Amino acid sequence: MSDSTIYEVARLAGVSIATVSRALRGTGPVSAATREKVRQAVEQLRFTPSRLGVSLAEGRHAADGIVFPDLSGPYFGEVLLGYEEVAAELGRSVLILSTRDRAGVPETVKDLATRVDGLVVFGQTLPDALLTELADSGLPMVMLAREAHPGTEAVRSENAGSAEALAVHLIAHGHRRFALAGGHDEGDVSQRWTAVARTLGDHGITVPRPVECPYTVEGGHEAGLTLLRDRPDVVMCADDQVALGVILAAEELGLNVPGDVAVTGWDDIMAARHSRPALTTVRQPLRELGAAAARLLDELIAGAEPTDSTRVLATELVIRASCGAHQVHPPEEQ
Amino acid sequence: MSDSTIYEVARLAGVSIATVSRALRGTGPVSAATREKVRQAVEQLRFTPSRLGVSLAEGRHAADGIVFPDLSGPYFGEVLLGYEEVAAELGRSVLILSTRDRAGVPETVKDLATRVDGLVVFGQTLPDALLTELADSGLPMVMLAREAHPGTEAVRSENAGSAEALAVHLIAHGHRRFALAGGHDEGDVSQRWTAVARTLGDHGITVPRPVECPYTVEGGHEAGLTLLRDRPDVVMCADDQVALGVILAAEELGLNVPGDVAVTGWDDIMAARHSRPALTTVRQPLRELGAAAARLLDELIAGAEPTDSTRVLATELVIRASCGAHQVHPPEEQ
DNA sequence: CTCTGGGCTGTAAGCGCTTCCACTGCCCGC
DNA sequence: GCGGGCAGTGGAAGCGCTTACAGCCCAGAG
Structure with missing residues (x-):
């Protein structure tokens, strides 16, 4: 991406970079005429603000990390789907990390931690010592499919x-x-x-x-x-x-x-x-599990204190044929 | 993450930030004594370099984006698994984006594009005009499960x-x-x-x-x-x-x-x-599909010119019972 | 003894943005 | 007619890092 920078936009529009920033984000007053000049310059240069610059200045990534033991099978895909959907609504990107029989997991997770504002960790994916270390560093964390670890929030389904x-x-x-x-x-x-x-x-x-x-x-x-x-x-x-x-x-x-x-x-x-x-x-409720985790993490990132508590989602018994001849329920629809 | 910065490490170690950087990355000469002082300071402060700072200075994200139409069902999970595995080996993080019946996809994709060094796009997830725009901006791109778009590379399985x-x-x-x-x-x-x-x-x-x-x-x-x-x-x-x-x-x-x-x-x-x-x-070969895409994208990011060509992976006919009574092959093992 | 070339280190210039603060006019109320 | 206030704007200081460049010191060569 050989993208243009805010300086070029400012020069083309004949204003300062501060004004360009204000015009683009809608913070602070900008006259209609200036706003229009900036708009045109942005369009002409196909300018998109560098996420790196924005994040560095804002001090936040607007991104979440989610750590899985594995991605194969249908289980994690569904949860991830629910997660990503909510995260997108909240304007956050999602970085994924699968740990399945991989070496150097602690380092990789720590690297991931430097790229995000918060982390969701699945079940027993990471050793408790590492969880503690991350939580102690002040990283907002949500545990998935298990009880909360100290300094985190958790969501699982009823067992x-x-x-x-x-x-x-x-x-x-x-x-x-x-x-x-x-x-x-x-x-x-x-x-x-x-x-x-x-x-x-x-x-x-x-x-x-x-x-x-x-x-x-x-x-x-x-x-x-x-x-x-x-x-x-x-x-x-x-x-x-x-x-x-x-x-x-x-x-x-x-x-x-x-x-x-x-x-x-x-x-x-x-x-x-x-x-x-x-x-x-x-x-x-796999998707709901992911969705709930995304919302919990967002709250933590917004400043909520971790309560070390676990949110529990309801499950449903599904009786089919494999448990015995006398079926209790009629065969399902669709 | 109330992490410490390279400045604090430098002060504690009694050296300049340049030396800390050199000691940590192994670029440039650093005496053994200095290296040890830095190591101790890093350990004491639990210092981890800010990814934002590194990326801004290096001019790269060390991250890939991958765009799906959907994440439900087993198909995408497997491909993603193969992708993420190779990406991790290559030292790259993976950002995911699912577009399934979602509004504002072009904006979201462009936002994603500012967070990564390259993009993998699934099938017909994105309109051609958007693909062209992204490719023209110089973003390395790999198409998955379809033919290459101009300015990209592609990988699909044999059809x-x-x-x-x-x-x-x-x-x-x-x-x-x-x-x-x-x-x-x-x-x-x-x-x-x-x-x-x-x-x-x-x-x-x-x-x-x-x-x-x-x-x-x-x-x-x-x-x-x-x-x-x-x-x-x-x-x-x-x-x-x-x-x-x-x-x-x-x-x-x-x-x-x-x-x-x-x-x-x-x-x-x-x-x-x-x-x-x-x-x-x-x-x-779902995982291989993902793995091949990750490698192709890495090559593009490393500077390879897109060839607009499509790599094709072999598939395998699997005959079971649903196609007719006379089975050609014996029932499968495991 | 002087000179030269490394080895080692520090200074400072970015990287692209946000935002505090200061400044300029101009309108309005008294 | 004058001062206060505010809309509109620019300057500049970060945010945390990498790295080109320059300087210092010391060993070895001449």
Whole structure:
């Protein structure tokens, strides 16, 4: 961009750069005649103010950073979509950073931090020590899909209640031997498993520890091959991708889903509705999650004090075929 | 971020800011003793150079912009993932912008342009006039999933060959009455439809004009309800999401897929493998698409002249159940 | 012993903008 | 007729950095 500068505009318009700036931003009084001269000069030179100059002078970037563990799969895309939409409305740009098996993450994140006014961090993407360091430096931060870290704000979707409802539903199906696929991550998933274990405990059912695996179809497939050796009645999965993998594993082992084993997911991604059998799952308001994070961060940047509290968005139990033969709801529309 | 500045570091270390800069960047000679003093001062003050200052002085942002029509669905997430990964390796940040039904796109894009050293633009996201304006301003640009615009570079995946192969396969299945779902977009999709029409024509088959619809499940569903009234043998869809929607529509109309009507997609998203029936489609190398774009843009930014040419990545025909009863390949692994 | 050339360091000029402050007229009210 | 106030404008000081240029000092050469 060999763009012209405010000096050239000023010279062409025959005014000072201060006047050009005032005319363009609408701050301070400028006569109609001057404004017109400036407008013409700007047009002739195709002048656009340098963001760098503006930001340096204003002392702000008008940009947010958002840190993901990964961008693959439908989950993050949806959240990001909701985030970017709100950020754009608020006049802020969005810088993304994916950390997935990458070296030098702390340095990269710190570099990102110098480019933005605030940061959104997903789940357990970053070590707590780094979060503390960033928060202590005064950087506004919002945590996504987990509880707030000291000095930050957070937003996640409801976990325990839906997990309990799902567990109760599965018990009503007559399932007794449970298995959990997808590890304990100190974030959303662990809250769900805790609620599930408690609910099952209330019914005199004990659950084995969850089998750790990456939150991907492949991870679920592998975990499924292990889990299904014990012939559980039902496998509850950390997310829909894992569930799809478990279903694949079941098919490979000659097991019918849900006849021989029920499977449930979490998130309600597109594939959940189209899979065979259609997946019983819990719908998360992914876009709203992103949107809420964007608004929270904007408030912090505007000067609000972080409250260390977590905003919780409601989820919805989605009963489909994979949890058992007796469907509670009629098949969905559209 | 109430960060300290290079001046404070210089004062604490008892040297000039020039020396601090040299010590930190490794440009110019600095004695070991001085280097150590600077290092200590930096550590004590937790100094990180302001990106704004650096960029303003260097005259570059070390950041790329990438413009999407939308971020929902699996397609863009994957491409973005590939992009961001390479960009990070190259030491560049990534700013994203989604334009989906949003007002003031030209202004937003121009704002984005002032924040980056180069831009990647997806398909038909931006009007040609705007592309021309940006390219003329000297902004390095790479087009994604379409042919190069003058003054840019482009990368897309192969369309005509796979489209022809798919059409030939469908003809071999005995299908004769074709329908196309998903509009003519002047980009990737139109290349496919053109190849399909030509191939079918060679076999004496004519195709009706494609039915326009958004590239979503809902769009496909609606288009399907229209298309299927004519009872075609097969519906070829612009992408997998549209295909999933058409399958939904077929089910609603009591039609068996592929028994009564075959359906094909494009992209090979995750849901394609898990849908019922599993979707015959064409796999695009989504991450590679993003990665190639990142590298091309980096070359342009480094000074390479745009060649107005398009790099084409190979695709792969994926035959599953939705195209007809007689499967050519055995069921896939994993 | 003087001269020369590095090595090392500091000074200062930008990079492109915003905005405080000072200044000039001019209109209005008394 | 005169002073106060205000619309309109310019000068200049930053914002935080990089880097060309110049200066200093000292070792080694002559």
